[in-house]
Amino acid sequence: MALCSVLCLVVICMCCTAIHCQDTSDNVQGVQYRCSARDGRDGRDGRDGTKGERGSDGVQGEKGDRGEQGITGAPFVPNVKQCAWDDISDRRNNAIIKDCTFNKTSTQSALRVLWHGNFRAKSESYSCTRWYFTFDGQECSNPLPIDTVLYTHTNVNFHFGSSVEGLCYGLPAGRVDVEFRVGSCRSYPVSTDLYTGWASVSRIIIEEIP
Numbered sequence: 001m002a003l004c005s006v007l008c009l010v011v012i013c014m015c016c017t018a019i020h021c022q023d024t025s026d027n028v029q030g031v032q033y034r035c036s037a038r039d040g041r042d043g044r045d046g047r048d049g050t051k052g053e054r055g056s057d058g059v060q061g062e063k064g065d066r067g068e069q070g071i072t073g074a075p076f077v078p079n080v081k082q083c084a085w086d087d088i089s090d091r092r093n094n095a096i097i098k099d100c101t102f103n104k105t106s107t108q109s110a111l112r113v114l115w116h117g118n119f120r121a122k123s124e125s126y127s128c129t130r131w132y133f134t135f136d137g138q139e140c141s142n143p144l145p146i147d148t149v150l151y152t153h154t155n156v157n158f159h160f161g162s163s164v165e166g167l168c169y170g171l172p173a174g175r176v177d178v179e180f181r182v183g184s185c186r187s188y189p190v191s192t193d194l195y196t197g198w199a200s201v202s203r204i205i206i207e208e209i210p
Contacts (some may be wrong), residue, residue: 005009010167022156027074031152034065037125051147054086059110060105060153068156068182078207079104079105079207079208080205080206080207080208081205082203082204082205082206083098083100083203083207084201084202084203084204085098085197085201085202085203086200086201087197087199087200087201088117088196088197088202089195089196089197089198089199090192090194090195090196090197091193091194091195092182093182093183093184093190093194094127094178094182094183094184094190095181095182096179096180097131097180097181097182097196097197098178098179098180098202098204099178099179099204100177100178100204100206101175101176101177101178101179102175102176102177102178102206102208103174103175103176104139104171104172104173104174104175104176104208105173105208106173106208106210107171107172107173108144108210109178109209109210110163110167110168110169110171110208110209111135111167111168111171111206111207111208111209112165112166112167112180112188112206112207112208112209113133113146113165113166113168113178113201113204113205113206114133114163114164114165114204114205114206115133115163115164115165115180115203115204116161116162116163116202116203117161117162117196117197117200117202117203118132118159118160118161118162118195118196118197118198118200118202119131119150119159119162119194119195119196120157120159120160120194120195120196120198120206121150121152121156121159121191121193121194121195122152122154122156122157122191122193122194123132123152123153123154123155123191123192123193123206124153124155125152125153126151126153126188127152127153127154127187127188127189127190127191127192128149128150128152128184128185128188128190128191129149129150129152129182129183129185129190129191129194130147130149130150130183130184130185130186130190131147131148131149131150131162131164131182131196131209132145132146132147132148132164132179132180132181132182132183133145133146133147133164133166133168133178133179133180133181134178134179134181135168135176135177135178135179136176136177137177137179140166140168141170142168142169142170143167143169144166145163146164146166146168147164148162148164149185150191151188152191159195159198159199161200164180166206167209178206180204181186182196
């Protein structure tokens with residue numbers, strides 16, 4: 001026998017309303033139930049999934065257009081100076097032999113200095129003579145002084161050509177007085193019979209090194 005009633009079996013059904021009906025074929029009355037429901041609360045978010053594998057590299061892109069030409073830099077201009085003297089024949093043993101003024105353009109640069117000339121030192125006893133550079137009256141301290149020495153114990157009149165050269169860092173920009181001096185060594189007296197720059201050209205060359 002056909003029934004017109006429908007049972008509400010859904011778990012989430014919150015309220016059922018009875019509806020009476022009649023099957024005309026069998027003259028059977030029954031009750032049909034109509035259910036209504038309300039939305040429940042949202043559940044909690046699930047855990048993050050595991051990290052996926054790295055994908056394959058994409059297709060290489062096309063070569064870009066050529067960039068614009070950069071600004072042309074200023075040309076390098078060497079900063080070099082030479083001071084030279086002929087036959088100075090200086091016989092002093094504790095003095096500034098010669099000096100040369102230089103204009104240093106940068107605090108970051110170094111000065112390369114060179115003296116070329118001849119020396120002589122005679123002594124009947126042990127003696128040591130030192131020729132060296134100073135900058136504004138002070139010896140170079142970065143990294144070390146620039147000098148040479150001649151130790152002697154002879155009266156032979158021998159003049160020999162020599163160069164004294166080195167780099168000095170840490171000097172300020174601006175005017176620098178570069179002096180070439182003569183004096184005694186650390187532990188010995190200076191010779192009393194000296195010659196610096198006899199019968200030849202002596203020179204100081206100064207160069208700023210970037």
